[in-house]
Amino acid sequence: MCATSTREVYCWGGAQSNEVAYPKLVPLPAGEVTALSAGQTHSCAVLDRKAAYCWGTNAYGELGRGNTSADSYLAPAPVLQEGTSALPSNAVIEDIAAGLNSTCLIADAKGYCWGDNRRGAVGDDSVVQKTAPVRIAIDSAVPGGVPLISITGSSSESATQRYCAASETDVYCWGSTTNGGLGFSAGQAEQTTPIRIPGLPTGTAQSIDSEWESHCAIINGTSTCWGNGRGGKFGISELQPGYVAQNTVLPAGKTVIKSSGGEGQRCWLFTDGTLECAGNGALGALGRGDDRVSTPNLQPTLPGTPLLCEGQMLSDGRCTLAPGKTYFYRAYFTLGDWRSAMSPVTSLVGATP
Structure with missing residues (x-):
């Protein structure tokens, strides 16, 4: 787990074989921490809404560095922007969600994901692992795309990897359909592109939470x-x-x-x-x-x-x-x-x- 005091991040708990029993300062560059998310085995923070840093395991490319690693812990480093990454270098990053072996963020009102994609958690209409940010295929849900404002993800187990993102009027989810976690009894193993969740009240979701097989929007x-x-x-x-x-x-x-x-x-x-x-x-x-x-x-x-x-x-x-x-x-x-x-x-x- 992690907590922030605006300009510092502290984390504690399981770190593979070495548990951290007390909050430990994460070595991040100077800057205001504008978003923070702790996943199952990795965590991410956004500094000054300009750059995302991730640390922890990287077996599936969940740290967004363009590669994978067998190391049990990697120190914070920036998520790739430009080059092999679809995330622009000048993007304004509004939110980030670290799940299980994958990560998603919202930048300039667009969704980007990377990491383990066996259950469609990257949302790019494939099940191919991604080691750097790619755009989620929101265009398949809404022609021309839809501006997103927040994102959340499940980080319990590999069979339940999924993410949900909110726009000003709707909530969209993608990834594992196990246990009906996307709002319907599973008829397929994964949903590889975002789908709109029907039956929600009219209005903007101020908050979305993810539990291993369900979600709620406020x-x-x-x-x-x-x-x-x-x-x-x-x-x-x-x-x-x-x-x-x-x-x-x-x-x-x-x-x-x-x-x-x-x-x-x-x-x-x-x-x-x-x-x-x-x-x-x-x-x-x-x-x-x-x-x-x-x-x-x-x-x-x-x-x-x-x-x-x-x-x-x-x-x-x-x-x-x-x-x-x-x-x-x-x-x-x-x-x-x-x-x-x-x-x-x-x-x-x-x-x-």
């Missing part, structure tokens, strides 16, 4: 989810799988500003500073024992106002709380400063600087 203060909703993680009073877009059953009077999905659960952050979660509560992932909850359920009081909560695996996660502290909970690995092998939300502890 539009006009409401939450709509698609993919496999088993276990209640859509928050729709239903524990069984569902694939098409469905609206989360939110508490009366609540307005959502962000959602975040883990492996089997999802949390929603509201404008009043409260946090509610639904889905699989195994290992205390929902902060309320091991129950499954099918509608957003008020979480225990946190030591501050939550600004951001994210998690990748069962009972993993982090919550950034005002003023300026980050708290972590994780079941399997040491992250930051921890006190319990199975630490639920109610036992959050601060990270050691």
Whole structure:
């Protein structure tokens, strides 16, 4: 996992055979960190909206350097621009998403991806591995293309590699169709070009989150989810799988500003500073024992106002709380400063600087 303080990036957790138990400063050039994403085995940051830097593993070309490497860890280096890369040297980079063995970004309102493409995660109408940025084939979804504003990706396992990007009016997804993650029961192994997700409310998605088999978009203060909703993680009073877009059953009077999905659960952050979660509560992932909850359920009081909560695996996660502290909970690995092998939300502890 990684966090940024505007001009510095710190990461911690699994680093192949060498776990980083406490936040470690990432050696990046000077500049403002305008976007940051931590994937399964690599991470990326955007500096001054001009250049993307990635570090970690590069077995599939996910670092965007025009090659692959068997090394378990590579230090930060810029993603290729111009030359063998479709990404222009003067592009303004708005967002970046590091998934599992692949990466995508938004630059000048266009989508670019690279890395492992066996499940169509690069979105270029092929399943051929790419080691440098290529344009996603959004033109096949909308003639002439469509301006994109944000992007998110799944980083759980190779069978579920997919990305979703938002425009001002729609959300488009591509990659693995496993477990119905693109909003329909899988009839093929991959979707190699972006497809529009039907059934979303009218408006611009302020936030999109990706969980290993589902996604949710926050539009006009409401939450709509698609993919496999088993276990209640859509928050729709239903524990069984569902694939098409469905609206989360939110508490009366609540307005959502962000959602975040883990492996089997999802949390929603509201404008009043409260946090509610639904889905699989195994290992205390929902902060309320091991129950499954099918509608957003008020979480225990946190030591501050939550600004951001994210998690990748069962009972993993982090919550950034005002003023300026980050708290972590994780079941399997040491992250930051921890006190319990199975630490639920109610036992959050601060990270050691």
